[in-house]
Amino acid sequence: MKPRLLLVEDDPGLIELLRWHLEREAFEVAQTPDGEEALMLAKESPPDVILLDWMIEGISGIEVCRRLRRTPGTAGVPIIMITGRDEEGDRICGLETGADDYVTKPFSPRELIARIGAVMRRSRGAPAAEELRFADLEMDLARHRVRRSGRNVPLGPTEFRLLRQLMENPRRVFSRERLLDLVWGRDKEIEVRTVDVHVRRLRQALGANGRPELIRTVRQAGYALDDEVA
Numbered sequence: 001m002k003p004r005l006l007l008v009e010d011d012p013g014l015i016e017l018l019r020w021h022l023e024r025e026a027f028e029v030a031q032t033p034d035g036e037e038a039l040m041l042a043k044e045s046p047p048d049v050i051l052l053d054w055m056i057e058g059i060s061g062i063e064v065c066r067r068l069r070r071t072p073g074t075a076g077v078p079i080i081m082i083t084g085r086d087e088e089g090d091r092i093c094g095l096e097t098g099a100d101d102y103v104t105k106p107f108s109p110r111e112l113i114a115r116i117g118a119v120m121r122r123s124r125g126a127p128a129a130e131e132l133r134f135a136d137l138e139m140d141l142a143r144h145r146v147r148r149s150g151r152n153v154p155l156g157p158t159e160f161r162l163l164r165q166l167m168e169n170p171r172r173v174f175s176r177e178r179l180l181d182l183v184w185g186r187d188k189e190i191e192v193r194t195v196d197v198h199v200r201r202l203r204q205a206l207g208a209n210g211r212p213e214l215i216r217t218v219r220q221a222g223y224a225l226d227d228e229v230a
Contacts, residue, residue, distance in 0.1 A: 002026050002027060002028040003026070003027055003028070003048040003049065003120065004027070004028045004030070004045070004047040004048050004049075005022055005027045005028065005029050005030070005047055005048065005049050005050070005051065005116070006029075006030050006031075006032075006038065006041055006042055006047040006049075006050045006051070007019070007022070007029055007030070007031040007032075007050075007051045008031075008032055008033070008035070008038040008050065008051065008052045008053055008056055008061065008064065009031070009033060009051065009053045009056065009082070010033030010034075010053065010055075010056050010057050011053075015031060015033075017109065018051070018109065018112075019031065021109040021110075021112075021113060022113075025113055030047065033056055033057045034056065034057045034058045035056050035057065035058040035059035035060065035061065035063065035064045036058045036059060037058075038050075038052070038056075038064050039064060039067055039068070042068060042073075042074045042077065043071065043073060043074065046073055046074050046077055047077060048077070048078075048120060049077065049078045049079075049080070049116055049119060049120055050068070050077055050078070050079045050080070051080050051082055051112075051116075052064060052065060052079055052080070052081050052082065052099070053081070053082050053083060054081060054082075054083035054084075054085055054094070055083065055084075061081060061083070062093065062094065062097050065079055065081065065094070065097045065098050065099055066097050066098065068098070069097070069098035069181065070181065078100045078101075078119040078120055078122070079098065079099045079100055079101075080099065080100060080101045080102070080103060080112075080115060080116065080119060081094045081099045081101070081102045081103070082103050082105065082107070082112075083102070083103075083104060083105065084104065084105045085104070092173055092175075092218075092221050095172075095173075097175075097178070098178070100119045100122070101115050101118075101119055103115060130142050132164065132167040132168060133167075134167050134170050134214075134225060134227070135214060135227040136148055136149045136211075137167065137206070137214065139163065139164060139167055141164070144160065146160065146163065148206060148211060149209075149211065151208075151209065153205050153206060153208070154205065155202070155205055156201070158183065158184075158198050159198055159201055159202045159205065161183045162179065162183050162198055162199070162202055163202055163206075163225075165179065165182050165183055166215070166223070166224070166225035167225060169225075170224075170225050170226070171224055171225065171226050172224060172225075173218045173221050173222050173223070173224045174222045174223055174224065175221060175222040176192045176193075176195040176196070176222055176223075177192060178222070179195050179222070179223070180192060180194070180195060183195075183198075195223075199215060199223055202215065203215050212227075214226065214227060216228075
């Protein structure tokens, strides 16, 4: 069966170019220039991957991405944003809204095909690891235990889930809003500043016994697990 791809783009020339390359690679391509219609198409028949332009008709690509990630039927569909916006802040915004990859125009169709293959392979998932490791941190998922430099780190359930998310994506910057979705769940009515409270608790627990800081605050962006915190 051909992999199904949803192309959300409003540039006729780029649509024609991408469709030619994608169909040549045996993709079944559905296309729309409109954000609202993209949400409808994805909900009716979730594709294997979505190519999503930032600037489209109707609602923006960023908002489309956000809504797809908050909808159970499409939350796990790989999304690659294609856009002319190449500032670091824009890339962070796209990735932290939920995009799996971010490609700036102009780009090579061959590179894009390779990136599509990569995100689809990742989405199929590898068997879940029993342990996560980063720097001198160890997380035993089966026993629900965390150790740093060989010493136990007592954590509450929320701090454990928060740390797990960061350890599964080391050095990746997560916005507070994204962490709310991932750690607390999209249906919870919790204020964004709650994330700051639990990050502070997690920092205190990990920093016991004078250990170096591991959680980096990125101004106006969010948090990342990083062993090179300034």
